[in-house]
Every structure is written in C-alpha cells, then in structure tokens.
Amino acid sequence: MSRLALIAHDEKKAALIEFATRYESTLTDCDLVATGTTGKRLQEETELEIERKESGPYGGDLMIGAEVAADELDGIVFLRDPLRAQPHEPDISALLRICDVHDVALATNLASAELLVEGLLE
Numbered sequence: 463m464s465r466l467a468l469i470a471h472d473e474k475k476a477a478l479i480e481f482a483t484r485y486e487s488t489l490t491d492c493d494l495v496a497t498g499t500t501g502k503r504l505q506e507e508t509e510l511e512i513e514r515k516e517s518g519p520y521g522g523d524l525m526i527g528a529e530v531a532a533d534e535l536d537g538i539v540f541l542r543d544p545l546r547a548q549p550h551e552p553d554i555s556a557l558l559r560i561c562d563v564h565d566v567a568l569a570t571n572l573a574s575a576e577l578l579v580e581g582l583l584e
C-alpha cells in the first residue's frame with residue numbers, strides 16, 4: 463500500500479479537498495498522512511482516513527520530512543501558495559529538499575498531483 467502525504471497552504475486547501483474528492487476511490491487504497499489543519503479539513507469534508515501530524519507552522523512539515531528521511535513515504539502532494547510568504551519557510555524548504563535527497567515523488571501543483579496519483583494506480 464502506498465503511503466502518501468497531503469498538505470496545502472490555506473489558499474490552496476479548497477483545491478486540495480476538491481482533488482482528494484475527485485481521486486477518493488484511489489486515495490482510499492492509500493495510507494494517508496497530512497499536516498494538522500489540512501488533515502482536519504480532509505477528515506471533515508471527505509470519507510478518507512487520515513493520520514494527522516502537527517500543523518505546518520508548528521512542525522508538521524518537519525514531521526512529514528522525517529518520514530521521508532526514514533523512507534516511509536512514497537509521495538507527497540503539497541499544494542503551496544506561491545503568492546504569499548509563510549512564517550515557516552525554512553521548514554518548507556527542508557521538506558522539499560529532503561524529498562530530493564531521497565527521490566520521493568513531490569507534486570506542488572494540481573497538474574503534477576494528478577500525474578502522481580494516476581501513477582500510483584499503475
């Protein structure tokens with residue numbers, strides 16, 4: 463079973479919920495983890511079972527990064543807000559970097575998220 467992390471900044475949360483709803487039948491077969499607020503929204507607005515980490519600004523990105531470092535994650539959908547600075551930018555950069563170090567699939571926009579999840583179907 464693939465283990466997938468779902469993360470979205472506030473301005474992108476609605477898009478992530480819509481994405482997760484559209485791919486719900488695929489995502490149901492995945493082991494899902496999310497940062498705190500993203501996970502809460504997914505739990506409230508979809509039928510998916512989600513393990514929740516801390517909220518991003520409180521260390522959630524780093525917790526997911528630790529799973530990447532431990533080779534526990536197969537992919538990440540991280541819908542970032544490219545138009546607003548985040549207070550925890552260093553944590554975000556660390557997560558992106560560790561995905562490259564461990565060659566873990568990382569989708570930061572919807573077009574690549576679709577390819578990532580469709581790839582999991584194969």
Ligand SMILES: O=C(CO)COP(=O)(O)O
Pocket residue numbers: 469470471472496497498499500501516517518519522523554
């Ligand atoms: O800030 C985030 C990712 O950098 C997401 O955190 P939340 O899901 O808790 O909003």
